[in-house]
Amino acid sequence: MIVFVVCRLIFWMHHTSSSVLVFKLVISGNRRYTTDDEIRNAVLRVAPMGTFITYNINLVQREIKSLPWVKQVSVRKQWPNKLKVYIIEYVPVAYWNSSHMMLTRDAVIFTIPESRMNRQSFPMLFGPVGTERDVLINYYVFLEILKFNLYTLQSAGIDNRYSWHIILENGTRLILGRKYCIERLQRFVKFYPIFLKKNMYKNNEFVHYIDLRYESGFSVKTIPNK
CATH class of the missing domain: 3.40.50.11690 (Cell division protein FtsQ/DivIB)
Known part of the structure; x- marks a missing residue:
């Protein structure tokens, strides 16, 4: 019974997540040179939109890392519809x-x-x-x-x-x-x-x-x- 509930829960999360679009971009970190538009455009170059499950954050991270002032970047998804980006710039x-x-x-x-x-x-x-x-x-x-x-x-x-x-x-x-x-x-x-x-x-x-x-x-x- 417990196994059945867990399986149903996993199925529900996967099914629901597959229909939820990642559309809210949250940017943090101490930035002086890298603009919000540059980060947003880097994200859109990977894919203009994606589902919560299928969205490839590794590709997003690589694209943002290629921006000239970016030293380190962390990208993660937060349920149900957020993409969180944290940036450390070169000084x-x-x-x-x-x-x-x-x-x-x-x-x-x-x-x-x-x-x-x-x-x-x-x-x-x-x-x-x-x-x-x-x-x-x-x-x-x-x-x-x-x-x-x-x-x-x-x-x-x-x-x-x-x-x-x-x-x-x-x-x-x-x-x-x-x-x-x-x-x-x-x-x-x-x-x-x-x-x-x-x-x-x-x-x-x-x-x-x-x-x-x-x-x-x-x-x-x-x-x-x-």
Whole structure:
């Protein structure tokens, strides 16, 4: 008798579920970049409508995961007619080597479409493949040194010879070299304001780059201000 009741219950659930359409989409999670429309369109690309039993949430999950800002996604059905989507986004901190690749605070690289380029204000970090974590770590160190001395960092990274370069917000480029880059940057913030006050302002010149690859001091390349 108990078995009979259970079987009848299962039959009723299957029969009823097969006629119930999944039509209510519930979206949750901390989102900053992924819109409701993008998620809804991703769901509709899999199937415009489906039954509660037959709706393939794995395909839906895969489609939403392909959206540029989505790091993780969980999709589940809730009786009788809900599709619940929970999203975790990437948290970008910088562009990486180009304006369509971004770097997270965990040094994970992800790609954004051309239509979303340059919408956000982030520094540009650059370096050879596999150096993103080292570049990101040094970027934060550079950032603190410069912020403490009221400089703003626009770009930082290493070239193919693993020489460190920084570009300030005003366009001035700092060449730090392969070694002692922290000490050299500290030397810059200590002595450059004195040099700037004595020389640049009175000559109406712009500092194109500063080479700090010396045991003491630095060399400066200037161009006339337009």
